[in-house]
Every structure is written in C-alpha cells, then in structure tokens.
Amino acid sequence: MKLSVVILNYNVKHFLQLCLQSVEAAIQPIEAEIIVIDNNSSDDSRLMVDKNFQNVKWIQNHENVGFSKANNQAVKEAKAEYICILNPDTVIAEDTFTTLLAFAESKENLGIIGCQLIDGTGKYLPESKRNIPTLQVATKKILGFSKTYYANHLEKDQIGEVSVFVGAFMLLKRSVYNKVSGFDEQYFMYGEDIDLSYRVEKAGYTNYYYGKTTAIHFKGESTLKDQTYAKRFYGAMQIFYKTHFKRNIFFNSLVFGATHILPLLSKPKEHMVSHKVESYQLVSNKIYPKLQKTLNTNLELSDVFNEKSEQVEYILDANWLSFAQIIGIIKNSKKNKKSSFKILPKKTNFILGSDSSQNRGEVIHF
Known part of the structure; x- marks a missing residue:
C-alpha cells in the first residue's frame, strides 16, 4: 500500500x-x-x-x-x-x-x-x-x-x-x-x-x-485563538526549549511571561457571526430551492465563477465543481474584502466556510 x-x-x-x-x-x-x-x-x-x-x-x-x-x-x-x-x-x-x-x-x-x-x-x-x-x-x-x-x-x-x-x-x-x-x-x-x-x-x-x-x-475549526490557545502555545514552546536547547534564564523568563501574562491580556474571540451579504452567487449547474428558502433570497446561478465588486457570498457546489476548481477559485479570487465563500459538499444539505482563521466557521443547514 x-x-x-x-x-x-x-x-x-x-x-x-x-x-x-x-x-x-x-x-x-x-x-x-x-x-x-x-x-x-x-x-x-x-x-x-x-x-x-x-x-x-x-x-x-x-x-x-x-x-x-x-x-x-x-x-x-x-x-x-x-x-x-x-x-x-x-x-x-x-x-x-x-x-x-x-x-x-x-x-x-x-x-x-x-x-x-x-x-x-x-x-x-x-x-x-x-x-x-x-x-x-x-x-x-x-x-x-x-x-x-x-x-x-x-x-x-x-x-x-x-x-x-x-x-x-x-x-x-x-x-x-x-x-x-x-x-x-x-x-x-x-x-x-x-x-x-x-x-x-x-x-x-x-x-x-x-x-x-x-x-x-479553515484553521479556526481546530481551535479558537483565545486565552487557552495562548497558554498552550507558549507552554509548548517551553517544552520545546527544555527538550532541545540549553537552559537560558532570560529566555525562560520570557516564555514564563508569555505563558502566564499574555493569556491574561488576550481578549477572548467570539464565535463567528453571520456577516452582511448583499447578494449570493451559486456556482453550480442547478438551483437548490431549499437553500434559497433558508437564505431568504433568489440565488444567482452561474456554472462558472464570476467575481463581482459588491459584497457577494459565493457558494461553490462540490457536486458541480472539482475540489481543485474550488481551491483555485478561493485562492485566485481578487481578494475583494467584501466577498466571502461557502462550499456545498457533495450530496449534503448544508454549506460551510470561514471568513477568519481566528474563529470557528459557519455551517448553514437547508
């Protein structure tokens, strides 16, 4: 194998x-x-x-x-x-x-x-x-x-x-x-x-x-970047240096401060909330009526990705697009800060995505 x-x-x-x-x-x-x-x-x-x-x-x-x-x-x-x-x-x-x-x-x-x-x-x-x-x-x-x-x-x-x-x-x-x-x-x-x-x-x-x-x-799904994250991350760095490098009083003090003080100064991030969307574009070969109803909008249907300047949420249908195409669309978009992406996995009744690597993403069922 x-x-x-x-x-x-x-x-x-x-x-x-x-x-x-x-x-x-x-x-x-x-x-x-x-x-x-x-x-x-x-x-x-x-x-x-x-x-x-x-x-x-x-x-x-x-x-x-x-x-x-x-x-x-x-x-x-x-x-x-x-x-x-x-x-x-x-x-x-x-x-x-x-x-x-x-x-x-x-x-x-x-x-x-x-x-x-x-x-x-x-x-x-x-x-x-x-x-x-x-x-x-x-x-x-x-x-x-x-x-x-x-x-x-x-x-x-x-x-x-x-x-x-x-x-x-x-x-x-x-x-x-x-x-x-x-x-x-x-x-x-x-x-x-x-x-x-x-x-x-x-x-x-x-x-x-x-x-x-x-x-x-998506990154935010693995863990939220909050006080617990800061403490665990800098605690891990302490293990790394204790294992692989010579003891250093200055660095140990620095890591101690990062482990015990920075988490107290960090503001915990809230879970992702829905952002404002002016319109939706479904990149697919078919409309999903239940999805339209859930989003309370008429989905603009296109079988190819057409990037726009306004605040658009692009729903990328994995039943129609390959995963390589989906990755390419997200990667090669013009990075319009107003636009966002959701993916519709194959044969499912939900879309998902994340607008931040710092917080959990969003799953919408239809």
Whole structure:
C-alpha cells in the first residue's frame, strides 16, 4: 500500500465530511487507506462516517488524549509506505497526493513534505513554511516580530528546503515517522509539529516545501485563538526549549511571561457571526430551492465563477465543481474584502466556510 491518510477528529463533523470527500477523490489513483481517529467527539461524527464513508477505518478514543498521542495511535495501525497527517478542517485537490508522492519518489533522504495552505478566504497561511525557532527567532516571535519565524527565503508558490511545517498537513514515509518515534507525547496540542519537523531534520533527513500544491485549512475549526490557545502555545514552546536547547534564564523568563501574562491580556474571540451579504452567487449547474428558502433570497446561478465588486457570498457546489476548481477559485479570487465563500459538499444539505482563521466557521443547514 502506498499511502495512509491519518485524520484526527474532534467535534468537527461537517468539516470532516467535506475533508473526507476531498481525500476520497484524491486517493482514487493510489492504493491507499483513510484512518480517522476520534478524541471522544460528542457531535455524531462517527454516525456520519459510518453512513457515508464505509471504507474509512475508525479508531475511537473515550477521552481527549491530545494531538500527539492520538496521531501516534493511528499511525501504529497504518499499513502504507507513506503517511499523511491531515487536519479534518482541510480540503485538498484531486491531484494532491499523486503530485506530492511523485515529488517524494524523486528525492533521497526525504523527510517531511508540506504544501501551501490558505484559509477560507484565500489568504496565504505563513505557517505553511517556518524556520527552526532558535532562541533568537523565538524571542523575536514572542515580542511580536515574526518575520524570521517564517521561511521567507522561498516564495509561497516555490519549491525548496524548509525546516518546519504545520501539523495540519505533513506527508512523510512511515519508516521515518517511526524512526524518530512519531510525535512527542509531552505536547498535548501545539508545538508537536515543530518538534517533529526538527527531530526529522536532526536525524539527517531533508524537509521540503512544495508550494505548487495548495490546500484549504479553515484553521479556526481546530481551535479558537483565545486565552487557552495562548497558554498552550507558549507552554509548548517551553517544552520545546527544555527538550532541545540549553537552559537560558532570560529566555525562560520570557516564555514564563508569555505563558502566564499574555493569556491574561488576550481578549477572548467570539464565535463567528453571520456577516452582511448583499447578494449570493451559486456556482453550480442547478438551483437548490431549499437553500434559497433558508437564505431568504433568489440565488444567482452561474456554472462558472464570476467575481463581482459588491459584497457577494459565493457558494461553490462540490457536486458541480472539482475540489481543485474550488481551491483555485478561493485562492485566485481578487481578494475583494467584501466577498466571502461557502462550499456545498457533495450530496449534503448544508454549506460551510470561514471568513477568519481566528474563529470557528459557519455551517448553514437547508
């Protein structure tokens, strides 16, 4: 078997359904398996998967054991030569895996491959490629100067060596994952992707960023960026430096302050609320009367994407468009700040999307 796709789920049923649809389309030409491990969700995720994705292997945890431990559990069940660690709030194109696996086969001493990630508005996510957070880099990051934290030696559409990737999308050989003992289970959430990337590189492998392949990462679905996030993130950084670098009184004090003081200063973000929309454009070959009724509007129907200057919500129908087309539309739109996007997954009665990587997205049933 060539590829095992490992997805950790926690209470994101609707986004998981869209993700699995895109993954199923992407593994069609490949001998592959999909493994979903669930950290004790309460939103009927398992019923949805059982009903719609009979070929998916489901692993159920009865408590939330965190990101590292759950992914390690799932990889132990994986059978393929390569694994892809993938977030449930992502959408990939039909050619994502064939492209990246062909690239992987061309490289010796391959470590981790990451790709270009955008949010639900098409905005590039700079954490797609990062540098090793050395003492100097991390200090600047904590103080609000993030330029050296990200791998800016490559443009977002380029291909090249990069040290650190985000856990939302990591493709690597299962043998490499096992050689470095997978994710460090000291990390509950955050920091484990930096740690794994660093340990893979230290083991003598080369990590690559492949910017010519793009995936959507809604991001806000994984966690809200609130006080808990700040405390966990900086706490993870404390583990990272304690594990890999010499003790430094100044930096320890800085991280302590970031861990204990910044969360108190952070204002918790509210959940996403519906934004003002002047009109809707449904990119599809058919109208959905129940959707029109729910939105209380007449949907403008177009079988191609026609970007406008006013405040339009574009509903992209995955029954009509390929996932590659959907990603391309969102990525290549003119970034009109007034416009927004929702995706209608195949054979469903809901649309979803996110206008911010900081908050949870929106799911509208019809």
